[in-house]
Amino acid sequence: MSPPQFSExxxxxxxxLFSWRRDVRHFQTTPVxxxxxxxxxxxxxxxxxxxLSEPWHYIKVETQKLRQEIYTLFKTCNxxxxxxxASEQQQLYSNLKLSGLNEAPHHIAVFSEENPAQGKGLGRHTMPETTAYSTVMSIFSFWLAARAHNIGVGWVSILPPQKVKTILSVPDHWTFIAYLCVGYPQFQYETPELEQRGWEKRNPDRKQWIIR
Ligand SMILES: Cc1cc2nc3c(=O)[nH]c(=O)nc-3n(C[C@H](O)[C@H](O)[C@H](O)COP(=O)(O)O)c2cc1C
Incomplete structure (x- = not known):
């Protein structure tokens, strides 16, 4: 098959799609x-x-008890x-919504194998962490593809990895990478929510190349 030509x-x-991809924390409860x-x-x-190690594992967390255990863990850590x-930032922090765990119809936990047989070790002798990087690449693909279908993804990292592993009964050699909330968003916007709420803003310097 001839390769596709992408039009202007x-x-x-x-x-x-890139500029409207958002981290979503407000979900409709309708399942995907x-x-x-x-x-x-x-x-x-x-x-x-x-x-080509494909080190990722995606777990759909459907059991209400497990979802609740993860939410309780998040609440404590948050x-x-x-x-x-400091006190003045504490108030701002407390007003942020840092997960949609309660409403999101889908919870997806993503793990990465530390030393997968697949790939035969190629490419990671000097950088073993490249397996985790690969899994993050897969998450980003998932995230963008979801957005194309108007599905929101919210990454929750305010969780202790070992406890998440225990709750979800995953093997020891899987590294916890991400806990994703997935569902149709309540709102769509082009500006990151943390920027809208005055927590942080994008830094234009990051668009500058550093030349060596
Ligand atoms: C590795 C990683 C961890 C994140 N953890 C959280 C989190 O625990 N809670 C949260 O609300 N957002 C989390 N986010 C989302 C970021 O806050 C968000 O990407 C950033 O504010 C920019 O907003 P945008 O994704 O809408 O552009 C995380 C994002 C990444 C990439």
């Missing part, structure tokens, strides 16, 4: 069709991976994190 119109729409979630997983599996800030 397509490229412009793709750029919009299973076939669509399967498609997103297939796209995640098109991501590059060191040595309250502890708030205490790390």
């Amino acid at each position: 119109d397509f490229i412009q729409k793709l750029n919009k 069709e299973d076939t669509l979630l399967d498609q997103l997983l297939s796209i995640a599996c098109m991501a590059p991976s060191v040595g 309250e502890q994190a708030a205490q790390q800030y």
Whole structure:
């Protein structure tokens, strides 16, 4: 099959996809069709991976008890994190919504194998962490593909990895990478929510090349 040619119109729409991809914390409770979630997983599996190791594992957390245990863990960690800030920032922090765990119809936990047989070790002798990088690449593919279908993804990292592993009964050699909330968003916006709420803003310097 001949390779596709991407039109200017397509490229412009793709750029919009990048700029309208958001970390979503406000979800509608309507579930996403299973076939669509399967498609997103297939796209995640098109991501590059060191040595073609495909080290990722995606777990759909459907059991209400497990979802609740993760939410309770998040709540505790989030309250502890708030205490790390000086009082004036503490209030701002407490007003942030840092997960949609309660409403999101889907919880997806992503793990990475530390030393997968697949790939035969190629490419990671000097940088073993490249397996985790590969898994992050797959998450980003999932995230963008989801956005193309108007599905929101929210990454929750305010969780202790070892406890997440215990709750979800995963093997010791899997590294916890991400806990994703997935569902149709309540709102769509082009500016990151943390910027809207005055926590942080994008830094224009990051768009500058550093030349050596
Ligand atoms: C590795 C990683 C961890 C993150 N953890 C959290 C989190 O625990 N809670 C949260 O609300 N957002 C989390 N985010 C989302 C970021 O806050 C968000 O990407 C950033 O504010 C920029 O907003 P945008 O994704 O809408 O552009 C995380 C994002 C990444 C890439």
